[in-house]
Amino acid sequence: MPVTDPQVQPYVGLRPYRRDESALFHGRGREAQEVATLWQAAGLTVLYGASGVGKTSLLHAGVLPLLDPEHADVLPVARIAPRMSKPATRGGNPYVRALLSCWTDRRDLGDLTIAQFLDDRPEQMDRYGDPVPILAAIDQAEEIFHGSPILEKERRVFLDQLAEAVKKHPGLHVLLALREEYLFLVLPHERRIGQGSRSRFHLEALSPEQALQVVHGPLPQTGRTMTPEAAELLIDDLREVHFENEAGETTTIKVDTVEPIQLQVVCSALWESLPPEVVEITEEHALLYAQVEEFLSAFYRRTMAEVAAEHGLPASKLRLWMRKTFITEHGTRNAVYEGLIETEGMPNAIPRTLEDRHLLRAEQRLGIRWYELTHDRLIAPVTRYEAPESYLQEARQAVEERDWDHAHHLAELAERAADVDEAWVRAEAAEVFAWVAHARGDLGSARRYCVEAAGIFSEYQRFDGVARALTKEGLLWLDQNDSVQAIQRIKTALDYAPNDVSVQIALAKALQRSSTPKAAEAIINGLPSDLAQQAWITLHEPD
Missing domain, CATH: 1.25.40.10 (Tetratricopeptide repeat domain)
Incomplete structure (x- = not known):
């Protein structure tokens, strides 16, 4: 495929990697292997990490390709988000129906339970005639636990059914992928769902070495190369954080990790900025085209404009709220808690949307939800003045x-x-x-x-x-x-x-x-x- 083909895109930007993009997915080999092993061994595996750290990408492009279809019956990855304000009138539990709809095209689900659905499926055997484990993954599983209060009864029934299915089908292994701030909501159900066999895996940000693999790994698919100096320049720029306090004093530090979402934003923006005739990306190209601060600032402004439009607010008001709320007078990140209705004067729906868009990160502390910027690297875009x-x-x-x-x-x-x-x-x-x-x-x-x-x-x-x-x-x-x-x-x-x-x-x-x-x-x-x-x-x- 020629390098000038506009369809060539080794970096996925803001969206997660898909299963068919495993050849482009790099830097997470160890994590993918460990999660695949835990999933096949335990009744329940909980994969958790911060928003934007790459849980969905790891599951689809890292873990699934490692599973041998001859030794595992892998169900399609499910996502359960019943979009309703009252119990369903179509029959059956909305959470159960959402799960089974991801697993099958059948329309006659009715009141079918999870265990009954698995009973109806033909049992898959290996070449020795032994049944293979059934692997079921639910991505963004936090949507199960913080749904509408009106559906609390249905949610409990769903969790009961999931535990019953694992009990009745010992070969069923469940993986829940969710944001780390919701981990505490899963803990009371771990033993029951896993039937005593459970494990957890905490997915963290990339090390500099992993980040280099993310940058270099996909390039053989494109016909382009990148010099080590150019890749290191990109990563070093993302690791540098500048703090400026209200007195105008600036401090610069270098952090130990790289946020995957920010690395994807910068790499995809650099790729689109390069002239078509460039075959080897050098340090000179990185200096000329990889304006990291500009890329992150553009990402921030674009995201804020989209969120403001979604909620019917002036973008300037939302940006001002971000600056006043999440940056201290010393130019560092500030954490604020979510109130019953508002978070520092903004409806709670807004910080939750900003979390979905990878600008904010949430954490549960003593039952209270706290927000802060996802990374120190976003301080500069948030505090940056416009014209x-x-x-x-x-x-x-x-x-x-x-x-x-x-x-x-x-x-x-x-x-x-x-x-x-x-x-x-x-x-x-x-x-x-x-x-x-x-x-x-x-x-x-x-x-x-x-x-x-x-x-x-x-x-x-x-x-x-x-x-x-x-x-x-x-x-x-x-x-x-x-x-x-x-x-x-x-x-x-x-x-x-x-x-x-x-x-x-x-x-x-x-x-x-x-x-x-x-x-x-x-x-x-x-x-x-x-x-x-x-x-x-x-x-x-x-x-």
Whole structure:
């Protein structure tokens, strides 16, 4: 297959490896062999690890290819997630039905139990006539244990049936793959399901040596190679973590492990960035195209935008919440606990979604669920400032939506992101601060922000900004029933922007409030007819 073929992709990115991609799956040989051995030996094997550590990939692309079909009856890997809010009306237990539906295409499942289903299957024998073990795996098994409370009875029945099936069929070996924070929920059922024969395997992040295998291993399938120096550069970059505290002091450390999900993000992004003619990826290519910080930041921004859209939130608000919640003032990871309804002001559904998307990691401590960033390497993307214009645009949008706290925070972020010679950012931020102070009833502060903004805009000869700030100040004076000051400020604004309709309408409003309606009428009548009609509506709107 030519290297220029766009279908060549040795790295899978965010999704897990599939069974047919075992040739691309590297770095987990020892773990795959150990899990395969435990699964075939114990009644119950629990494979657990953090979100994004690669449990699904290990099971499908690592463990399954090691199982000899002549010595094991391997059922299709199941995933049990009954999406319902009340018990099923179609008959049968929803968890049992979900499991059996993964194992068979039969539609006549009805009230069939797990043991009965296995009774109906022909027993598979080895070449000596002895029955082979039945291997059943349930991936993402945490979905069994934290489902809808309405299904608690059905969940207990399912676990009872699973234990009964292992008891009735001694050759049945169950593997549950789940996130480590849910391990405590499985513990009370281990002895019963495993019938006294049980094992656990903790899947951890990659060592640097394993990470090198992940990078190099799939390349023979593509026709490309990578020099050791280039691969080590990628991995060293992922192991470096930079901490910056609120005083601007930076500390750099090198961690001992590499997160599989981050390695896949960087490798797949590098692959897509390379020119088609590159056959050997050198250290020079890695330096030029493997912008690790940029790749991780792009992954973070894209994921946050998708999660925000999914939950109907402004992405800027979600990013701000992440920064304030999960980063300490020393620039390190912070852990917060999940409340009954919210986690640090956000509905619990949001951190759970962020956990699904590999940005957050959860842990159970004394029955309470705690969240933190999945890895220190994400601190930089979370704390990284966007361009000031981006924050200001979002701040103005927040003002329109009357989300005053969020608008104020965004304007502050714009100031922090600005260079020392970008005073215009302070001017536009001051405009936002003026709106926020006005909304909060602090008219004195609002006027001071307007004066500050007008002064900076004047230095930059941004006359449209001067006009906006002076007009806003005039309307603030009008709110205090001082029409003289209001008219003075707005007339000055009109000197800077004589054709600005919004300034003209503001002056008309001030004149009308000063008991000179004819002067106000003259201004409105001087506007084009379509604008005049809208201006009359605006003029008579309540303040």
